[in-house]
Amino acid sequence: MAASPTRDDFDHYMTPNYSPQKAIPVRGEGSRLWDQAGKEYVDFAGGIAVNALGHCHPALVNALTTQANKVWHLSNVYTSEPTLELARELVERTFADKAYFCSSGGEANEAAFKLARRWAYDNFGEKKHKIISFKQAFHGRTLFTVSVGGQPKYSEGFGPIPGGIVHADFNDLESVRALIDDETCAVVVEPIQGEGGVTPATQAFIQGLRALCDEHQALLVFDEVQSGVGRSGKLYAYMHYGVTPDILTTAKALGGGFPIGGMLTTDRVAPSLAVGTHGSTYGGNPLACAVGLAALTTIDTPEVLEGVKRRHELFREHFEVINRKHGVFKEIRGMGLLIGAEMSDAYHGKARDILPLALEQGLMILVAGPNVLRVAPSLIIPEADIQEGMARLELAIEQLVAQAS
Numbered sequence: 409m410a411a412s413p414t415r416d417d418f419d420h421y422m423t424p425n426y427s428p429q430k431a432i433p434v435r436g437e438g439s440r441l442w443d444q445a446g447k448e449y450v451d452f453a454g455g456i457a458v459n460a461l462g463h464c465h466p467a468l469v470n471a472l473t474t475q476a477n478k479v480w481h482l483s484n485v486y487t488s489e490p491t492l493e494l495a496r497e498l499v500e501r502t503f504a505d506k507a508y509f510c511s512s513g514g515e516a517n518e519a520a521f522k523l524a525r526r527w528a529y530d531n532f533g534e535k536k537h538k539i540i541s542f543k544q545a546f547h548g549r550t551l552f553t554v555s556v557g558g559q560p561k562y563s564e565g566f567g568p569i570p571g572g573i574v575h576a577d578f579n580d581l582e583s584v585r586a587l588i589d590d591e592t593c594a595v596v597v598e599p600i601q602g603e604g605g606v607t608p609a610t611q612a613f614i615q616g617l618r619a620l621c622d623e624h625q626a627l628l629v630f631d632e633v634q635s636g637v638g639r640s641g642k643l644y645a646y647m648h649y650g651v652t653p654d655i656l657t658t659a660k661a662l663g664g665g666f667p668i669g670g671m672l673t674t675d676r677v678a679p680s681l682a683v684g685t686h687g688s689t690y691g692g693n694p695l696a697c698a699v700g701l702a703a704l705t706t707i708d709t710p711e712v713l714e715g716v717k718r719r720h721e722l723f724r725e726h727f728e729v730i731n732r733k734h735g736v737f738k739e740i741r742g743m744g745l746l747i748g749a750e751m752s753d754a755y756h757g758k759a760r761d762i763l764p765l766a767l768e769q770g771l772m773i774l775v776a777g778p779n780v781l782r783v784a785p786s787l788i789i790p791e792a793d794i795q796e797g798m799a800r801l802e803l804a805i806e807q808l809v810a811q812a813s
């Protein structure tokens with residue numbers, strides 16, 4: 409038998425577009441993980457806001473293994489029961505009338521942006537194609553989605569990039585008003601900017617975007633790939649704002665760790681995605697949809713969503729206690745279990761330095777850009793794991809402070 413793979417194998421066999429941490433987790437349960445050496449970790453990373461029910465949740469394991477013994481894949485020449493059940497649940501629980509499935513957040517956004525363009529083309533002609541999005545936004549890694557995204561480093565060197573895309577300032581309605589016109593087909597926004605630094609949109613901004621879109625007959629697209637499926641403390645973050653989009657994209661937590669993406673829309677817009685206009689081989693895959701259905705119905709309950717709000721407060725208190733002692737953070741922000749801690753000026757740009765220190769202490773945690781430490785754990789992380797993880801974080805931060813002095 410060949411020896412177990414090591415971290416060095418990554419550098420030997422994988423393209424160099426990632427630089428993973430040293431430990432290789434081999435097993436997880438709830439919000440704890442164990443690596444090859446048996447060392448245990450508290451998981452505040454949640455597979456980057458994906459494992460919303462922790463690792464190996466019985467409802468998800470059961471959904472996956474039950475479906476694995478029935479049928480794995482059919483393509484879209486045929487449909488499946490899990491596909492239709494998940495679509496029905498999403499429609500019944502949201503603003504949407506129709507659902508489209510794919511395998512990732514980037515693909516969901518690709519579908520959303522194509523649908524917005526096609527809807528405008530069908531109803532107003534090809535001049536109405538302008539997309540307005542926001543600086544610091546993140547919408548995925550396909551060429552269209554990095555172009556709509558507001559972080560130039562992700563599209564640099566991949567040109568020529570698709571045209572007709574302009575970027576306004578997040579939470580600045582006037583900057584949108586200056587760009588929007590009757591040739592705008594869509595305004596695309598994350599209700600909480602995730603990768604860009606965990607920044608929630610203000611109520612006035614979201615309401616104002618809806619009004620501007622209505623005024624110019626443009627579609628409002630919410631990218632809820634990170635903020636959706638309970639992460640914010642409601643099923644979708646738009647529900648906090650009382651503002652309904654025309655298109656919403658969802659992925660990450662929807663599969664609880666199994667790859668799935670979805671796009672939700674209304675009967676006004678959906679007809680432009682007519683037969684043959686768009687598709688995906690894996691879209692609506694029965695395994696993915698069976699797991700998605702279990703994740704959605706387990707998460708969208710008052711107990712789980714109320715628990716998210718309680719855990720938010722607990723995290724915030726811990727962060728503030730650490731900060732009173734060490735002064736490493738400028739601001740703690742976010743919604744539900746998507747929380748960002750922006751580094752103080754003395755530690756500017758040093759968020760990533762915390763990751764290996766935390767790993768050493770037995771904690772997996774995330775950053776959102778160079779200056780924000782991010783937690784996006786399981787929505788049902790036990791409160792004892794929050795205590796333990798934050799104690800380990802404090803030890804890591806003591807080391808960061810010691811290194812700096």
Ligand SMILES: *Cc1c(COP(=O)(O)O)cnc(C)c1O
Nearest residue numbers: 512513514546547548602633634
């Ligand atoms: C993660 C993310 C995406 C991309 O999702 P993938 O599954 O990596 O393609 C898109 N939008 C937002 C807001 C995200 O957080």
